[in-house]
């Protein structure tokens with residue numbers, strides 16, 4: 423059995439790739455996640471054999487046995503990361519090592535095999551190289567990269583599977599939300615994760631369970647749902663797919679601590695680092711929804727924003743609950759602290775701000 427670290431990729435170029443004209447048309451105004459690039463990466467895993475059969479191949483449908491374990495018991499995890507066109511027309515991925523590590527901890531929680539960090543990053547690099555013409559250059563544009571893994575055993579018994587498929591696909595994307603601040607709905611009906619559950623793992627099942635809450639948010643004319651903790655139904659946890667930050671009138675910022683029910687966002691971690699370097703007082707602590715409503719009214723809470731790879735940093739303008747709503751900081755766009763954090767984050771991703779943390783992974 424050869425070591426996964428040395429596994430070589432077989433490259434099968436697309437025989438009939440998208441024409442430059444068609445690609446330009448698709449990339450002009452991409453809807454999030456709707457556009458397929460020409461290639462995908464596939465690596466197989468089998469108990470006893472390990473990681474094998476690494477390929478870059480034309481993107482296309484997969485064939486699964488109807489008893490494939492993922493279709494019944496949802497053993498599936500994923501990652502989300504972005505490649506950016508740099509100022510010198512190269513391509514860089516933001517913190518893929520952090521995604522690789524998180525993918526391993528998600529796999530661990532879901533009783534799946536751990537892909538070596540190095541193999542994960544090489545897989546992503548191979549796809550970005552094969553699809554380099556799909557990396558857009560506009561200010562809000564990037565190539566969204568989606569690595570994922572699922573249980574592929576043809577077996578209906580309940581146990582960790584012995585066969586898995588790891589894939590990487592990608593899609594050029596523009597801005598996730600249209601400009602301005604988003605309105606969020608605080609769900610008191612549904613929770614996202616409970617202590618001891620899978621809240622800290624990036625698994626598809628967490629999303630399946632959050633869709634109805636997101637629909638509830640839409641019913642109340644909100645863009646996104648905010649979840650409260652499952653024990654007290656009081657403390658703010660996160661959004662369906664983004665972490666949340668609060669900025670106070672004394673210049674301090676806070677975000678809920680990683681207690682096992684919150685997804686440890688890489689954007690969250692980057693913002694904590696940037697904020698500390700700016701000299702802001704940073705707290706990771708619980709924040710209750712009743713306190714938020716009071717602080718928004720008293721003017722102690724001056725800015726709130728959501729963060730994640732897809733949307734980067736999105737200001738939150740209005741927090742709506744079943745008992746009423748508050749407007750944060752009385753403005754429509756990002757507040758000054760949100761804006762200054764965003765400038766460093768986006769600037770680092772695009773090579774405008776010096777990368778003092780080794781966050782940029784150069785592919786080309």
Ligand SMILES: *Cc1c(COP(=O)(O)O)cnc(C)c1O
Nearest residue numbers: 663664665685687688689730731
């Ligand atoms: C992916 C994700 C985030 C954001 O993580 P990033 O690494 O910053 O993209 C936040 N919450 C949930 C539930 C997520 O799945």
